Amino acid sequence: MNRLLLACIITISFQPLFAQSLLLTQLKQHITYLAADELEGRQTGSKGERLAYEYISKYYQQLGLKPVGDNGTYIQAFPFTIKANPHDTIVVIKDTSAKTAHNIAAYLDNGAATTVVIGAHYDHLGYAEYGNSLYAGTEHLIHNGADDNASGTAAVLELARILKSSTAKKNNYLFVNFSGEELGLYGSKYFVEHLPIGIAPINYMLNLDMVGRLRNDGGLALGGVGTSPSFTSLLNHLASDSFAVKKTESGVGPSDHTSFYLKNYPVLFFFTGTHSDYHKPSDDVEKINFQGEANVINYLVTIVDSLDNKGKLVFTKTKNEDNKETPKFKVTLGIMPDYVYNGTGIKIDGVSDGKPAAKAGMQTGDVIIALGKMKVTDMQSYMTALAAHKKGDSVKAKVMRDGKVKKLNVTF
Ligand SMILES: [Zn+2]
Known part of the structure; x- marks a missing residue:
């Protein structure tokens, strides 16, 4: 060689x-x-x-x-x-x-x-x-x-x-x-x-x-x-x-x-x-x-x-799903959503102490699929569901945990 x-x-x-x-x-x-x-x-x-x-x-x-x-x-x-x-x-x-x-x-x-x-x-x-x-x-x-x-x-x-x-x-x-x-x-x-x-x-x-x-x-x-x-x-x-x-x-x-x-x-x-x-x-x-x-x-x-x-790329306007103009919230759940999650619902990346999610027993890794009467499939539907509630409301939330649906009581 x-x-x-x-x-x-x-x-x-x-x-x-x-x-x-x-x-x-x-x-x-x-x-x-x-x-x-x-x-x-x-x-x-x-x-x-x-x-x-x-x-x-x-x-x-x-x-x-x-x-x-x-x-x-x-x-x-x-x-x-x-x-x-x-x-x-x-x-x-x-x-x-x-x-x-x-x-x-x-x-x-x-x-x-x-x-x-x-x-x-x-x-x-x-x-x-x-x-x-x-x-x-x-x-x-x-x-x-x-x-x-x-x-x-x-x-x-x-x-x-x-x-x-x-x-x-x-x-x-x-x-x-x-x-x-x-x-x-x-x-x-x-x-x-x-x-x-x-x-x-x-x-x-x-x-x-x-x-x-x-x-x-x-x-x-x-x-x-x-x-x-x-x-x-x-x-x-x-x-x-x-x-x-x-x-x-x-x-x-x-x-x-x-x-x-x-x-x-x-x-x-x-x-x-x-x-x-x-x-x-x-x-x-x-x-x-x-x-x-x-x-x-x-x-x-x-x-x-x-x-x-x-060459020069064509620009297209998008529907602003992350827009700051999305409904003003009167309530917060106190979770950090997982922004890179690919499935249906909102996967929880972190739960803040003392906030409604923590009090309801939500955990990191849970996937929220419903809040009150509303289905949660993505960020947009999650925000719409949040915007529909006010302080003091008590609702049932559904989360997926270990492959099973779990119902939790959330009080905002
Ligand atoms: Zn920063």
């Missing part, structure tokens, strides 16, 4: 393995830094936000991407004010003075006619000084936000590195890290109103928010599938061994892709689901599934590659 040829074979067959281990190493490095206590939970407009945007900018600079922020930098400053959430009881700062936060934007110019935006928010809750925490204690602890959303931030950084050497060159790529997401999509709203000058028109937008906790069942939520017919046909054909993909149509959802959808751009939203550490100080780097996140990144690269020849 020829030693040189063998060397070639070894190089070729080890190339993907090397690429994968590099990806894992890089993800680990980014998330470990971004979710470190030193960054104090990356609160919008804080010192931790600055440390994060300096780190991210430096990485784009090393990759040789074009800065398309303010005055030749990667940073786009934007104003924001805190509007305290009336449902939040532990907000300590009710400061309504004007403040400044920062998006980050880096451009990979392939000389193409259109641009694909790949984005993720990098801000998180800090010490929860503006609320939004699900932590029940009274101490003000750092919310490190490893999954939410150091994971998506790291994914965007690595996608920038990977797509730089990709052969898919019929689009340019704009990598954007938004701030102000947790306070109400401030960064992405500002960004779509103030797009960088000199970039080719936007083709479509991909958003990664919480992609670091892929579970053993491989549940991956993919939102916005209905925003372009090209997505529907591609995703029907794209086989995925690594994931149980849960597709939803709506371009409106709980993250920054909503801002782009509302400006009539096709969007896709990647999300590996909620967990018991969601919006708590325990959302830490030790709990990240790096291999799972690498799989999400590879899946996204496949999508970008497959759409490379499709």
